[in-house]
Amino acid sequence: MEKRYYPPKKKGNWGTVSGFFLIIGALISIIASIFFAATIWVYPPEETAQAADATVEEVIAVVAIVTTILLTYGVCGMVGGICAIKRRFWSIAFLGGLLCLWTFFGLLGTIFLCVGRDEFPTIEVKLTKEEKEKDELFGKILKMLTVSSIVIIVLVLAFPTYFGGKFFGGLYYPLLLICTPIFMIGLTVLLARKRRIISSMDVESVTIKLRCPSCKQIFTVEVKPKPFKVKCPHCGREGVIK
Secondary structure, X not given: OEEEEEOOOOOOOHHHHHHHHHHHHHHHHHXXXXXXXXXXXXXXXXXXXXXXXXXXXXXXXXXXXXXXXHHHHHHHHHHHHHHHHHOOOHHHHHHHHHHOOOOHXXXXXXXXXXXXXXXXXXXXXXXXXXXXXXXXXXXXXXXXXXXHHHHHHHHHHHOHHHHHOOOOOOOHHHHHHHHHHHHXXXXXXXXXXXXXXXXXOOOOOOEEEEEOOOOOOEEEEEOOOOOEEEEOOOOOOEEXXX
16 A cells, blocks of 8 residues: 655645634633542532432542543644644544534534645555455445444434433443444544545556647656646656646
């Protein structure tokens, strides 16, 4: 497998704007995790457990889990914002936006990131016939997992009492904790795969003949995703095919 990176199709400020909003959303998530962790000192676990009809261990476990999730979302959102500003790794920036989507700024940053996706480099992947078959199989499995996870999430949210009752032994939160990251990562990878240009290594490259406007000589170049640079082998003049 070979990879080749091509410059962005257009220039703009959407990446910078989206990165700015993603970083703000990430900071909100990190601050929320700190405040949530501080509640264990403000409100003693014994009183909270008594009010919620739970044990102290369960209260501490819930606080630890929620704090870890919010902190993870914040760190990932921060990395995604930096990638958006630098116009690198659109998929990582999009994943960071998804994780901060629960904040207003994260929502705005994700929207602006999708609008300005052409400001990021394009990747051309050359695959052999066997590699292409494996890649297609991986894509099908990934789609199946992504669709299945969102279906489970919708069912769990639509019937919380049913999934939290005696029939499923209280699988409401475990299903959400498992299916939500699967859906987010699956959706991110699927969108990133759509941004790739797949070409076969088993097929000969397509070439065209051009006439140099300076020396008037004819030369052959390999066709690449537009725009791509060409250089006359006779006089050395460079140009761009748009």
